[in-house]
Amino acid sequence: MATSPTFQNLPSDKQERILDGALSEFADKGYARASLNSLVARLGIAKGSIFQYFTDKAGLFAHVFDFAVNRVKNHLRGVREETRGADVFTRIRLSVLAGLGLIEKNPRLFRLYLKIMFEGDIPFRAQLLQSILLFGRDYIVDLLRDGVESGELDPNLNLELAAFVVEAVLERFLVASAVEHMDPDLGLFAAGQERAEELVGQVVMVLKHGLAGKY
Amino acid sequence: MATSPTFQNLPSDKQERILDGALSEFADKGYARASLNSLVARLGIAKGSIFQYFTDKAGLFAHVFDFAVNRVKNHLRGVREETRGADVFTRIRLSVLAGLGLIEKNPRLFRLYLKIMFEGDIPFRAQLLQSILLFGRDYIVDLLRDGVESGELDPNLNLELAAFVVEAVLERFLVASAVEHMDPDLGLFAAGQERAEELVGQVVMVLKHGLAGKY
């Protein structure tokens, strides 16, 4: 939308190279501190070109955002399909692990999301967040609804509330992983990252049986 | 240590006014984008004065951080004592509500924490985060341990894992509240903020009985 035809006509590998470089810049430094000077230096393109492609720093950012979100959505959609048929707690567990795997391979995606979430004056901030948050919530509610329909979950369970809890745990894992990437010594994970798989399994068990359950 | 004697000698209401103004600035814009120019303009003091008080932007930040953390710690310690004797889920519920109340009255405190958490080049970032994270985790583990000792929770429950889940939910609420303050129309809360009390109660129930429980 904000992209000029000039950019569209670029060979698509160059398009990708530019968006990818910009993603790194924004994910590393946030919107305000991201420097177009740094960016063009790293990309080896002229500073003027950025403005011909995207009119604005804001325009570039918007495009980078789309680029990033689409990668994530595609990934998650894949997970939802691949796990269809498994029981609901397995699917939750696998979704968490899929998220962790995505961050592991591409930490910038989640870091960009966090920057948008907590930085003050990002252009279209509310709008961008909405589009992510809704997608995430829908994803989880769908998972849980499948669980109710298959009889694994009590039909009286309030799906919104349950989704709230699941989402909390999911985000907690993802944040832990993202922060671990920034500060390996912080120990946010409560366990070494290499034991993530085991940890996720156990936490999902706690989620399943509740804190007041029998262990 | 980061504060000059000049600052210590100021009338304490002036000290507070300055720290409070700085807290707002950092909480709103994060470390890097916070502007001493705009701070002194708002405070109506000379630019040079800030540097007589704090050596550095970083020094000011360090002091603001202490200032903020102490407020939070005192608040939480109060809650822990006041709820001693209540059952563990009530205590969790009240702790969440206390946190929400604190944010309601002083949204900048949690926003500052989030900025520190996710911004890149904050001075002493890892160190500052540690000091917050450890405090939070200890607080929750203590609560749960009390619950085990009073027989409310199964002694086989892994406290670390349980704390992970509780912390996740707590943070999710706090983030929701903080973000709601930044973007009231975002709807992150899944419910209007005025219904927070009810919502917290229900979520804690989900937490208590687990997703696979009977409702």
Next chain:
Amino acid sequence: MATSPTFQNLPSDKQERILDGALSEFADKGYARASLNSLVARLGIAKGSIFQYFTDKAGLFAHVFDFAVNRVKNHLRGVREETRGADVFTRIRLSVLAGLGLIEKNPRLFRLYLKIMFEGDIPFRAQLLQSILLFGRDYIVDLLRDGVESGELDPNLNLELAAFVVEAVLERFLVASAVEHMDPDLGLFAAGQERAEELVGQVVMVLKHGLAGKY
């Protein structure tokens, strides 16, 4: 290396104008007190441009230094060649006069050297000084060695010591001239500057025959 391609691509008369203006600034005020503000004001260019050209105040300084040193070296090399064949004391005399002439036409060159020599925190100070001092000493030692080889000087004369004395006198003349430019009324020259030529000749005579000689 200290110069950005941006600067290299400038029309060379603009390059020269900038370096020349900067030379004046540094020669007048030394490194620390030289003001880029006042430089750009005098040059009529934007403050930002300086930083596109030179990364740093230090970078600008380094380039100005090269610019200045090369002028001097070229000049001196010219004198060495032109006087080849003359007797050694004539060559010394002409070298001093050449130095004085250079300062007369471009007083800033030697003033810059003095600033580097006696100012404290100049970037790469020791390194820069070395490069000048060695050149100067070599120049004089070469002159004297030619004198020994042509039989004008006693082969037992310690060239290093002799060079020390010649260098002292040379520098004394140059300093006198440079300071005279700063404070015309100071009378450091012991004689009006217009009589420099005669004065140099006589001083070289004293140098030649020694203080204990017959006059």
Next chain:
Amino acid sequence: MATSPTFQNLPSDKQERILDGALSEFADKGYARASLNSLVARLGIAKGSIFQYFTDKAGLFAHVFDFAVNRVKNHLRGVREETRGADVFTRIRLSVLAGLGLIEKNPRLFRLYLKIMFEGDIPFRAQLLQSILLFGRDYIVDLLRDGVESGELDPNLNLELAAFVVEAVLERFLVASAVEHMDPDLGLFAAGQERAEELVGQVVMVLKHGLAGKY
């Protein structure tokens, strides 16, 4: 002259402590870069006091200058008297060594002189320099005149010219020593400083017999 009665009434050890601290500051950083902030911090006195004592940065500087010059003059006068009776080249040699010794013990004195000599906008610069230069020249001319009177030097020797040469060598040694203090690795001395005594003797010999002499 520029000193307030307030300063005069100070206990004289405090006066000295202040002037000495200021001497260090000016000798290290020159006039413009010397920081009253640093000075008062080091002295442990109030910033306001400086202005009550000296009205100005310039006033403080003028006083420090007097303080320093008097030390040097007293020292040199001592040397002149102590060496009376020795032959003129011995006296020159001893004067150089005395100067070197003074710098060795109190490098700040000569560094201050150099700063005044080569820095641009020092208050009363010309005036201050005059008072030093004249003293130095008179000192040397006196020495040489004694030499003529005692028959050691040819009465036809132009004393002004000879003094010019001697002064040059003297300053060259002092500058070398002062710079050596700032940059020990620079090698300006042509010999290790520990061999200064021998070096001075040899250079004075060159001075005595001239470059064209027999060795």
Next chain:
DNA sequence: AATGAATGAGACTTCATTCAT
């Protein structure tokens, strides 16, 4: 008489953006 808090000019530097080539 001494203090030290307050001040604001001016220092270097970064950056998004414009526009002639």
Next chain:
DNA sequence: GATGAATGAAGTCTCATTCAT
């Protein structure tokens, strides 16, 4: 269409000086 030189606002920080206490 691409380039990159030019710009100036805004950033952090230092400093001499003033003046109420």
